[in-house]
Amino acid sequence: MLGRFVARRLVMLIASLLVASFVIFAALYAAPGNPISALSGGRSLPAASMAVLEQRYHLNDPFFVQYWYWLNGALHGNFGISITLRENVSTLIASRIWTTAGLVAYASVLIVIFGIGLGILSGLRRGLVDTGTLLVTAVSAAIPGFVAAIVLILVFAVNLGWFPALGNGTGLIGNLRHLTLPAVALAISSLAIVARVTRAAVRTEAGREHVQTAVSRGIPVRQRIRRHVLRNAAIPITTITGITIASLIALDAVIETAFSLNGLGAYLVQSAQSKDLAVVQGISLVLVTAFVLVNLVVDLLYAVLDPRVTLGSRAQ
Amino acid sequence: MGATALLNEAEVRPPGTGFLGRLRATGPAGLASAGVIVIATFAAFFGSLLAPYNPVETNLALAWVGPVGGHLLGFDGQGRDVLSRLLAGATTSMLGPLAVVILAMTAGTLLAVVAAWRRGAVDAMISSGLDILFAFPGILLAVLAAAVFGAGLPAAAIALAIAYTPYVARVLRGAALKERGQPYVAALEVQGVSAPGICLRHLVPNMLPLIIAQATIMFGWAMVDLAAISFLGLGVQPPNPDWGVMISENQTGIPQGYPLPALSAGICIVVVVVAFNVLGERLFAEVDR
Amino acid sequence: MTDTLLEVDHLTVRLRVEGRPRSVLRDVGLRIGPGEAVGLVGESGSGKSMTARAIGRLLPERAAVEGTIRFQGADVAGLTGSDLRRYRSQVAMIFQDPRAHINPVRRIGDFMTEALRTNLGVRSAEAARRAVEMLAQVGIEDGERRLRQYPHQLSGGLLQRVMIAAALLTEPRLLLADEPTTALDVTTQAEVMAILDDLRRELHLGMLFITHDLELAAAICDRTAVMYAGQVVEVSASARLHDDPLHPYTAALTAARPDITRAASRLRAIPGRPLSAFEAPDGQCAFAPRCAHALDACRETAPEMTELDGGLSRCLRAGELRGKLATESESTESESTESEAADA
Numbered sequence: 001m002l003g004r005f006v007a008r009r010l011v012m013l014i015a016s017l018l019v020a021s022f023v024i025f026a027a028l029y030a031a032p033g034n035p036i037s038a039l040s041g042g043r044s045l046p047a048a049s050m051a052v053l054e055q056r057y058h059l060n061d062p063f064f065v066q067y068w069y070w071l072n073g074a075l076h077g078n079f080g081i082s083i084t085l086r087e088n089v090s091t092l093i094a095s096r097i098w099t100t101a102g103l104v105a106y107a108s109v110l111i112v113i114f115g116i117g118l119g120i121l122s123g124l125r126r127g128l129v130d131t132g133t134l135l136v137t138a139v140s141a142a143i144p145g146f147v148a149a150i151v152l153i154l155v156f157a158v159n160l161g162w163f164p165a166l167g168n169g170t171g172l173i174g175n176l177r178h179l180t181l182p183a184v185a186l187a188i189s190s191l192a193i194v195a196r197v198t199r200a201a202v203r204t205e206a207g208r209e210h211v212q213t214a215v216s217r218g219i220p221v222r223q224r225i226r227r228h229v230l231r232n233a234a235i236p237i238t239t240i241t242g243i244t245i246a247s248l249i250a251l252d253a254v255i256e257t258a259f260s261l262n263g264l265g266a267y268l269v270q271s272a273q274s275k276d277l278a279v280v281q282g283i284s285l286v287l288v289t290a291f292v293l294v295n296l297v298v299d300l301l302y303a304v305l306d307p308r309v310t311l312g313s314r315a316q
Numbered sequence: 317m318g319a320t321a322l323l324n325e326a327e328v329r330p331p332g333t334g335f336l337g338r339l340r341a342t343g344p345a346g347l348a349s350a351g352v353i354v355i356a357t358f359a360a361f362f363g364s365l366l367a368p369y370n371p372v373e374t375n376l377a378l379a380w381v382g383p384v385g386g387h388l389l390g391f392d393g394q395g396r397d398v399l400s401r402l403l404a405g406a407t408t409s410m411l412g413p414l415a416v417v418i419l420a421m422t423a424g425t426l427l428a429v430v431a432a433w434r435r436g437a438v439d440a441m442i443s444s445g446l447d448i449l450f451a452f453p454g455i456l457l458a459v460l461a462a463a464v465f466g467a468g469l470p471a472a473a474i475a476l477a478i479a480y481t482p483y484v485a486r487v488l489r490g491a492a493l494k495e496r497g498q499p500y501v502a503a504l505e506v507q508g509v510s511a512p513g514i515c516l517r518h519l520v521p522n523m524l525p526l527i528i529a530q531a532t533i534m535f536g537w538a539m540v541d542l543a544a545i546s547f548l549g550l551g552v553q554p555p556n557p558d559w560g561v562m563i564s565e566n567q568t569g570i571p572q573g574y575p576l577p578a579l580s581a582g583i584c585i586v587v588v589v590v591a592f593n594v595l596g597e598r599l600f601a602e603v604d605r
Numbered sequence: 606m607t608d609t610l611l612e613v614d615h616l617t618v619r620l621r622v623e624g625r626p627r628s629v630l631r632d633v634g635l636r637i638g639p640g641e642a643v644g645l646v647g648e649s650g651s652g653k654s655m656t657a658r659a660i661g662r663l664l665p666e667r668a669a670v671e672g673t674i675r676f677q678g679a680d681v682a683g684l685t686g687s688d689l690r691r692y693r694s695q696v697a698m699i700f701q702d703p704r705a706h707i708n709p710v711r712r713i714g715d716f717m718t719e720a721l722r723t724n725l726g727v728r729s730a731e732a733a734r735r736a737v738e739m740l741a742q743v744g745i746e747d748g749e750r751r752l753r754q755y756p757h758q759l760s761g762g763l764l765q766r767v768m769i770a771a772a773l774l775t776e777p778r779l780l781l782a783d784e785p786t787t788a789l790d791v792t793t794q795a796e797v798m799a800i801l802d803d804l805r806r807e808l809h810l811g812m813l814f815i816t817h818d819l820e821l822a823a824a825i826c827d828r829t830a831v832m833y834a835g836q837v838v839e840v841s842a843s844a845r846l847h848d849d850p851l852h853p854y855t856a857a858l859t860a861a862r863p864d865i866t867r868a869a870s871r872l873r874a875i876p877g878r879p880l881s882a883f884e885a886p887d888g889q890c891a892f893a894p895r896c897a898h899a900l901d902a903c904r905e906t907a908p909e910m911t912e913l914d915g916g917l918s919r920c921l922r923a924g925e926l927r928g929k930l931a932t933e934s935e936s937t938e939s940e941s942t943e944s945e946a947a948d949a
Contacts, residue, residue, distance in 0.1 A: 146544055
């Protein structure tokens with residue numbers, strides 16, 4: 001049963017990636033003008049360069065053949081050449097990917113520890129802790145990352161000087177210091193959402209009848225909470241945490257820009273601004289793949305946690 | 317009242333009827349949020365008229381000057397009155413998300429109803445299709461659109477709408493299926509009412525509370541996403557006084573010690589989004605009763 | 606050593622609902638002897654589930670409880686800690702909807718052996734062995750396979766048997782059964798009832814059997830208590846309830862039940878609707894507004910329980926109405942068959 005579920009999810013994964021990659025590729029043709037002008041970002045090129053482009057992208061071949069060549073290239077790590085920097089896109093990606101990965105990982109850790117932690121705490125108690133959490137998360141959930149960024153920069157970098165405002169820093173400690181404010185900015189609204197959903201899930205599960213059964217049998221409180229409330233709440237908690245972490249992948253472009261970090265997201269935005277389509281396509285493909293993979297992991301975790309899942313997605 | 321209900325302290329409030337009744341039933345927080353939304357909407361339509369000073373005229377001599385005289389929030393980096401720009405910027409900041417919501421909710425409702433109505437293979441196909449389309453986070457699609465079509469609000473809004481549609485369809489599909497299975501639908505079918513007729517005149521109206529709740533929350537998301545895209549320079553373009561643009565423009569003022577212009581735009585966004593979130597959550601709670 | 610297993614006296618329970626205190630039980634009294642099965646019958650809102658929960662110490666902390674509940678002589682309300690846990694292993698409860706009352710993400714084996722392993726320190730292997738044995742006793746033969754399964758893989762009837770088996774594993778002296786068969790279809794209902802009855806006799810268990818069905822209670826309970834609006838209005842030998850009810854409400858309940866053997870043109874319903882405890886006004890008989898025999902006195906004084914020939918009744922007119930309640934319902938039935946004949 002689990003095997004069938006995994007197989008089905010893998011098929012969906014591949015289908016998703018195919019469709020996404022197709023959309024990314026087809027952007028070349030969706031652009032006004034012909035593909036060459038799209039690739040060159042509207043710049044005029046010497047005939048020799050144009051010929052190179054034509055050959056590289058197999059622009060004289062049928063559409064799907066081009067798509068195949070591009071996809072094949074991508075699978076082998078070849079994403080073409082940046083028209084603005086005249087370097088291999090793959091090299092440009094590789095040099096920036098760790099910043100992005102580090103930032104997303106840092107933010108994810110914050111979300112898991114503080115988001116879930118806060119949610120469990122306020123879900124199990126009533127009174128001040130609970131009301132306070134509700135209020136704080138209501139506001140935080142609405143704070144977009146870039147707004148959080150400017151507030152954090154203002155308070156912690158400019159006024160208090162605890163953390164640097166911009167840039168990447170060097171060395172492990174330097175990197176961590178530079179990534180802290182961005183990670184917090186990235187995590188804040190997601191953290192609030194995870195906390196709220198966790199709280200609601202814990203509340204709901206604590207009110208379930210099977211918990212009453214455990215009470216009626218004299219199961220001690222700690223054990224009851226662990227085995228019957230938290231264990232059951234783990235299902236929606238994992239789902240929302242996974243979804244929010246996946247969303248970080250897109251949001252990090254905004255944060256990297258706000259903090260002038262040298263990551264994939266910031267580079268994506270710059271390339272979009274300068275219409276360097278090959279780079280945009282390459283980075284988009286990497287990010288979408290990461291997004292889909294995270295979602296797949298969430299689905300698998302869900303199946304492991306909830307034995308009622310045999311077929312179908314967690315949408316049910 | 318059964319023992320379980322009493323013990324679970326079910327909130328016993330009579331459900332509201334009609335639009336105002338439902339609104340009242342959302343409690344004080346819901347009403348306050350609705351109030352904020354009304355103000356923001358008003359600013360969206362009349363902001364430019366209400367602005368005390370010219371929002372676009374630059375005057376570098378006044379750059380970064382703090383609150384003084386009639387200028388409650390001071391001046392931004394280009395010497396423009398911040399308050400006026402906020403009021404004028406409400407238009408794109410509110411209407412952009414509105415467009416996204418209208419597009420996404422329409423497309424999503426259509427897909428959900430078709431999937432629920434036809435059931436079987438059509439439903440499986442649509443559902444699988446939606447599952448697959450989940451692969452594109454909104455901002456990413458908007459960036460791609462900007463790279464292809466050039467930066468601007470329309471492309472960004474459409475891209476976001478496309479990205480949100482699968483989510484809407486998923487949420488509504490469940491409710492549509494439930495409605496579809498109700499006896500009255502079968503009764504109408506037997507009477508010979510056409511499928512589109514049933515869907516438009518009975519199915520969708522019965523799903524309206526859920527649709528409105530979803531639309532309300534989605535407005536908040538769209539606002540955040542669109543502001544982010546404008547912040548990135550890929551949405552509304554400067555010198556338009558969109559709130560996201562304002563934050564991007566005035567970010568440089570912060571290290572220099574002039575946080576107010578950027579901050580005030582940020583606060584506007586947060587306040588309005590909180591209002592939509594709170595109201596949306598309350599409306600969702602009402603749906604389940 | 607007392608000879609009653611469970612004594613409930615003047616039990617009054619108030620819960621805070623919407624911020625205001627509401628009575629859910631008023632002056633409830635019960636006695637269950639060792640090995641005795643007592644039925645508790647009433648409609649929705651009568652307080653029967655609440656009584657079981659009060660006995661099982663399942664009320665929320667904010668509930669205001671007055672009166673006494675004694676189990677084997679000891680006051681239940683004051684129990685804490687390990688005493689309370691011991692009490693819980695002695696008094697087991699089974700619930701109406703087994704699917705809601707069993708954790709869906711844990712295996713059946715985990716569910717059944719949890720109390721044994723946690724509270725009684727029994728080792729897993731031994732606990733599993735006992736669970737398999739008990740499953741056989743409730744009619745589930747392939748116990749070992751079942752232990753590995755999850756609740757969603759079992760039918761409602763099977764799950765209820767599992768719940769019964771699990772409840773009996775701690776060797777309780779008293780079983781509180783809260784409408785255990787209401788959620789099941791009729792055939793399964795009969796099976797589960799048979800299992801309950803057999804096991805109870807075999808293990809000499811006391812049982813409080815809660816149901817809305819008077820005849821179901823009469824099938825396996827020696828005595829039955831009838832509840833209305835949070836009060837016990839009659840306690841009597843089950844066999845006697847149908848033919849010799851001591852309270853007008855009981856008579857009305859019996860008359861309202863459709864009888865397969867008789868023809869009737871219309872179902873006999875009790876006029877009005879059942880009151881919950883907190884809706885019932887103080888200082889008068891709660892049933893008076895719907896009672897065919899109510900007098901002014903009934904609306905002015907709250908009746909106490911009076912003893913009548915081994916039974917108890919909370920009716921001011923119990924003595925004078927004795928014997929007439931059952932025949933009255935029969936005669937009105939023959940009236941309706943007469944009028945049917947006239948219409949035909």
